[in-house]
Each structure stands twice: as structure tokens, then as C-alpha cells.
Amino acid sequence: MEAIKGLFNLVADPRLFFLLSVVALVLIVWKREAFAKLSVGYGLMGFLTAFFLFGLFDENFVLIIAKPDNVPIVALIFLVVFFTWYSMREAVLNDQRVAAGEDVIEKQESDRVWVWPDLVYTELIALVLCSAVLVVWSIALEAPIEQPANPANTPNPSKAPWYFLGLQEMLVYFDPWLAGVVLPSLIIVGLMAIPYIDTNPKGNGYYTFNERKAEITIFLFGFVILWSSLIVLGTFLRGPNWNFFGPFEYWDVHKLEALNNVQLSEYLWVRGAGTALPDNILVREGVGILLSLAYVTVLPVLLAKTVLKRYYEKMGPTRFYVGAFLFLMMLSLPIKMFSRWLVNLKYVVSIPEWFFNI
Amino acid sequence: MAKAKSIQPQAGALERAWNWLTETQIWTSVFRHDAPLNDRNRVLVMLSNVFLHLHPVRLKKHGVRLRYTWCMGGLSFFLFLVLTFTGVLLMFYYRPTLEYAYSDIVGLREHVPLGIMREMHRWGAHAMVITVWLHMFRVFMTGSYKPPREFNWNVGVIMLVLTLLLSFTGYLLPWDQLAIWAITVGSNMARATPFLGYEGPGASLLAIGDVQLIHAADDARFALLGGTFVGEGALLRFYVLHCVALPLVIGFLMAVHFWRVRKDGGISGPL
Numbered sequence: 084m085e086a087i088k089g090l091f092n093l094v095a096d097p098r099l100f101f102l103l104s105v106v107a108l109v110l111i112v113w114k115r116e117a118f119a120k121l122s123v124g125y126g127l128m129g130f131l132t133a134f135f136l137f138g139l140f141d142e143n144f145v146l147i148i149a150k151p152d153n154v155p156i157v158a159l160i161f162l163v164v165f166f167t168w169y170s171m172r173e174a175v176l177n178d179q180r181v182a183a184g185e186d187v188i189e190k191q192e193s194d195r196v197w198v199w200p201d202l203v204y205t206e207l208i209a210l211v212l213c214s215a216v217l218v219v220w221s222i223a224l225e226a227p228i229e230q231p232a233n234p235a236n237t238p239n240p241s242k243a244p245w246y247f248l249g250l251q252e253m254l255v256y257f258d259p260w261l262a263g264v265v266l267p268s269l270i271i272v273g274l275m276a277i278p279y280i281d282t283n284p285k286g287n288g289y290y291t292f293n294e295r296k297a298e299i300t301i302f303l304f305g306f307v308i309l310w311s312s313l314i315v316l317g318t319f320l321r322g323p324n325w326n327f328f329g330p331f332e333y334w335d336v337h338k339l340e341a342l343n344n345v346q347l348s349e350y351l352w353v354r355g356a357g358t359a360l361p362d363n364i365l366v367r368e369g370v371g372i373l374l375s376l377a378y379v380t381v382l383p384v385l386l387a388k389t390v391l392k393r394y395y396e397k398m399g400p401t402r403f404y405v406g407a408f409l410f411l412m413m414l415s416l417p418i419k420m421f422s423r424w425l426v427n428l429k430y431v432v433s434i435p436e437w438f439f440n441i
Numbered sequence: 442m443a444k445a446k447s448i449q450p451q452a453g454a455l456e457r458a459w460n461w462l463t464e465t466q467i468w469t470s471v472f473r474h475d476a477p478l479n480d481r482n483r484v485l486v487m488l489s490n491v492f493l494h495l496h497p498v499r500l501k502k503h504g505v506r507l508r509y510t511w512c513m514g515g516l517s518f519f520l521f522l523v524l525t526f527t528g529v530l531l532m533f534y535y536r537p538t539l540e541y542a543y544s545d546i547v548g549l550r551e552h553v554p555l556g557i558m559r560e561m562h563r564w565g566a567h568a569m570v571i572t573v574w575l576h577m578f579r580v581f582m583t584g585s586y587k588p589p590r591e592f593n594w595n596v597g598v599i600m601l602v603l604t605l606l607l608s609f610t611g612y613l614l615p616w617d618q619l620a621i622w623a624i625t626v627g628s629n630m631a632r633a634t635p636f637l638g639y640e641g642p643g644a645s646l647l648a649i650g651d652v653q654l655i656h657a658a659d660d661a662r663f664a665l666l667g668g669t670f671v672g673e674g675a676l677l678r679f680y681v682l683h684c685v686a687l688p689l690v691i692g693f694l695m696a697v698h699f700w701r702v703r704k705d706g707g708i709s710g711p712l
Contacts, residue, residue, distance in 0.1 A: 155567035162575060163575075166575055166579075170582040174582070186711075189501075189503040189711050190710075190711040192502040192506065193501045193711065195500060196502050196505060198499060199477045199483045199486050199487065199493075200477070201505050202496060202500065203496075205505055206515060210519050213516055217568065220560070221560030221561045221564055222557055222560075224560065225550070225560060226559045226560045227619060228615055228617050229618040231616065232621040234621065234672075238618055241623075241626050242622075244627065246570050247627055258633065259633035259640075260633035260634065260641050262630075263633055264641070271602055274601075275595045275598045278587060278588070278594050278595075281586075281587070283587075287712060288583060288709035288712065289584070290583055306574075437645065438642045439642040439643075
């Protein structure tokens, strides 16, 4: 029993957790025919159910899961896993039909039906079911109310509302101006830009993977891994002082974590060149600034000329560079994560004097 | 106009009562046609009923299938209606001041027998955030943002942001520890807004001589909270945003969203 809990605690470590979810995504996309099998869907749901049932016997697990505000996130885990599997299954089924020379399922069902009664009754049933679920949920579970607000007493940990915990998790790797302002804005801008960047005319109005491989992979990476799984991580696995705690671990306020993160400038000057940090800020951070600039200016051009040449020619310069910029900003999070985990890098550019850390 | 029915003398009492009822002036003033049991009336019911006229008269078969739509857009709209209804009831009991806010929420539990309106409101709000995300997920996976629906995808993204903001502003109102610290953590980010937050990069450049234009009492966070910390100003501001401003904006955008679904060719499907 303890061994299983220990294994889960180990796997839930942010580093392993993130790495494994990326591996899972690669497998889902690559072995999608196998992933789309009914048995895999039942297996996933069964595993999740078994995991939570197993967890209910652990007091530390129950302490976190049974918080009233965390219940929707348990639902979110089931729903996101289910719908990822389900939409991939629909896509694979359609792709198989296309490969066999048939029409996609949506096309076969394109004959029209009356809204009354076909749609109106479906809506009515959905509405009644939704109301029933909500009423039962509301009777079963009281809305939380804690002690009256007290500005002098900061709880530890202080957490944002659950749907922003992915952003709060980014604060581990980025300064607030990036994690709290620039990157969230770019998420919104990026989502809005999707229809204008993606000029692939195929796959409009039906499930498919083969006709939209890159788009779907990128979206699944953004929505399922970066957004949803970081919310789960921030809610269930971050305890006092934003330290990591496994699902079966007690939230010990006094847990100590060695913080030996190093700035890039210190790596270069102090450890590399063996001198003190230069006084001039721009000299001190020059390499980091150049690296960051190159990341958003030189790298897209390089990509356009080499690996992504095909996309550049298809999309044209404006679409390509806007898309590449947004994509690189999305990738900056995993890049910062891995450079933190592998070489303890804190900031590429560190100018606290100007509140400017990257 | 409903056509006069011929009442058969041998018809049962129930049938005669029904026929009498549906021929009264009151009934015929409300319903302009007979029950939608034939094709003509199925058209008329969609055209004459304000609640149903959001729909087309007929639609493609896959469009009514759960396997295609997941029903997430519809559920988001329904949850919004639930939240509006329960929200209005909560407003009867709640005063957004430091003096009363917390005790009014406690009072809801203590003094309202069988009250589940706050629960319905809170769980409904959490559920709506999830259904809106899953709606976006479905729309992406079916490629429904592609032309001609690019603009409607954008309206949807804005409504997604507004849904999160509605939930965020509502989170403060119970005025307990959970509320103010969640909002403190969230709103502290605004302090780091480039140029417009006093701890953001570039803010120190905005100065006339020695006078800093951006400081703690006039930056982006101040605008959000109506103060330098989460206090009375923030409570009132969030209350007004939550109950009036944001619902109005999202309601307006919903009208645009639904209108455009129809005008862009109805529910998406293979071309």
C-alpha cells in the first residue's frame, strides 16, 4: 500500500509529471489508432476512478480532494481525459473512413431533421439533467465559507481561484510581469489569432486528425498539458510556500526545499570567467538579452529557412512570423522549466533594478 | 391563426375540454398556431416563438448529435441563465460593504431554510467555466473556427475571458479569507504590468523630471481594486462588475455569438 502511494508521490513530482504528460501526448498522437480503441477509453476512466477510490482511504489525499472548491477540478480531470480520448477516437474513425474511400460520419448524416422535435427535446433533456446534477451537487456539498477576511493574516499557501492556478504555477518559472500579464495576454491573442494563422482549408466541420496533424498536436499541448495539467498540479500538488507535495503527502509547513537557482549572468561571469559581476547592467546581462532577442527574432527566420520551410511557403511571411512568435512564447514555458530542472537556471536576464527578469 | 376545430359530439370530456381551452381568445392570443405536430406548424413554432427563434427550422442530423456537439455550448448558456436567476436571488440578501458582506453570506446559511441558492450559484459558476472550456475544445477539434466562422471564434474567446472574469469578481464577494487572498494573489499580478504597474518593467521611465507618473496609488492594480489593497473599494467595484457590467457585456456578446452561428451557415459541418 505504502509502496503504491510512494510511487504516485514520485510520479507526481512536477518534473516527472510534466515529462510523462509530454510523453503521453506523443504516444497519443503517434499511436492514435491504438489509443482510439474502446478498451483504452474504458481503461482510462477505470484507472482514474480506481485511483480516486484508492485515494479516499488516505487522509492526506482526502484533505485536498474533499475541499469543496476542489471538487470541480476532480471533475475537470475526468472530463478533459475523457474528451481528449473521445475526440481523438472520432478523428481516427473519420480518418479510417476517408482512407477506405468513404465519407466522414458528419457528411453521411448531413440530411436535415426538424428542430422541433429532434433538437428541442434533446435540449430539454440536457437542461433537466444539468439542473438535476446541479441541485444534487448543491444539496450534497455546502459552498465554502472560511473565517472573515483579515488582511493581517496571510494563509499559507495563498492560492488564486482554481482556473488561474496554471498561471500561478508559471510564477515559479517567470516573473509576474511575464507570468501574470504578458503571457496571459498572449494566450488570449494567440487563441484569437488561430483562425487567421491556420489557413489549412481541410478538416472544417468534422473530426479528423490526419488532415490537421500540427494544429491538433499544438492545441492539445497547450490546452491539455500546459493549461489543464498545470491547474491540476497547482491545485492538488502545491502546498505551503508553494512547495511540491505528492498526492499522499502531508502538507508540512516546515518542509524545506533547497533553492540554489542561479542567474545566467552569474554562470557566465562568476563561474565562467571567474570575475565579479560587472557594474554596468547592460554588460552584465548582455548575453541574456541577446539570447532572448535572438529567440524571438533570429530563431523564427532560421526556422523559416530550414525545418519549417514548407510551412513558411504555405503560410506567407506575416502569418508565419506571427504564428512562430506565438508558438515560441508558448514553448518558452517548457524551456524555462527544463533549464530550471536541469541546470538550476533562474533567470536568463536578471535586472531586478528595473523589475525586468526573463 | 388557429383553424376552428370541429368538436365531435361523441368526443370524451377531456378532449372537449382541451378543444375548448385551445379555442379561447386567451389561448389563441398566446399561441398563433396548433401544436407542432405537422410540418407547417413545425415551421411556424420556430418563426413565431421568441425563445425558439434562435434555432433554424431544420438542421443537419449530425448537428443534433451529442457525439458531435457534446452539448457544451448549450450547457454554458443554460448555466448562465441559472447563474443569472440565482444571482438575482442572492442580491436580495447581500450587501457589498465591509460591515455586512460576510455576515450576510453566513446569514444565508443560518437563516434561509433549505437554502441552496449560494451553492447553486457557486457550483454552477465552476461548472460554467468547465463547459466553456470544453465548448472551445470541441469547436477546435471539429475545425469549426475555420472560414466563415473566424469572427465568431473571436467572440467566443472574448466570452471565455469574460466568463473567467465573472467568476473572479464573484470570488471576492463572500469576503472571507478564501476570497480576499485569492483576489490579492490574482490582482498582485497587475502590479507588474509593463509600464502601467508600479513594479512593472518600464514604469520608472514614465516620469516628468523627478515626478513618477506611475506609483502604487494610480497604477493598473489601483484601477482594478479602487485602492492599494483589497478593501472596501475593491469589494464595491467587484460587486458592480459582477452583477451589472460584465453580465451586460457577456449578454450582448451572446446575442452576437448566436446570431453569427446562424448567419455563418448554422452549425458547422463538412462543406
